[in-house]
Amino acid sequence: MSALTLREMTAKDCGPVAGIRVRGWQSAYRGLMPRSHLDAMTVADNFERLRERLLRGDGTVTDLVAEAGGRIVGWACHGPYREEDRRTADAELYAIYVDPGHYGTGIGGRLLAESVRRCTSAGHGRMFLWVLKENKGARRFYERAGFTADGAEEPFEVQGVAVPEVRYVRDLTG
Template structure:
């Protein structure tokens, strides 16, 4: 069996596995950071259906990537134009990055981030931004090691009645680490 990691574009057939990774990622990474009542409501089937619908309609610029090892999808990332509210800017944004929880720290996330940044660089984006939960120390450390820095922008959103705070991280492209 081939154990090399391969990064490729996500297909319709990947939606279920990507949803398993996303829901598992939320339940692992955000335990204690968002209400458990919300994490308990996450549903793989419903999430997979949302991915399928989004892929069918297209969303005007998001690129979904999957990491595959030995024929199994083990990670997912999505990137595209940075959004200032509803306006897309000339910069790029990493919308999401998740790895199968038991494989954290194995290089999969870094490979997905590198591929997303390389594609954004090739598309002419000078900067890449992303949002990370203020209290998600593991993720913040991961992005800092990759060359991202908090730029002072903050925002909050509500999850089951609880305010969750995010910091924006920014890096010049191409990434240099």
């Protein structure tokens, strides 16, 4: 793989990022969510949601892309932690996806490290994230990066199937 560049996402990146997000869900959540839900996901729907959010953003959410050889191969998104209807002083990793053809190449780790670095530099005391309880691979990934499950769980349901999430946290002050 050619050199990896991390940069902020632009509107022109929404198409490739939408494709990575859909393929990421279909790959990472296979066996954890109903297949019919994963199969129904479309790049077009994801593109519109990403583009609208990016264009009407207030500057508090950061979208990062990983680019190799002129091609987007990963995406991460972070911002203020959302606690019910309010934002707190802590940070939250909202999403991180790597094109399935690039799993295991370190792209996810680089995106996560950059998100952590930016949130630390911005003065956030902690960074939270939510991950599907049964997504053991993702949980190991976050644990290797210094995140720990803090005992909080949220119910999440897809087409009548329970797929609960657990919360992870990492201190950014040490």
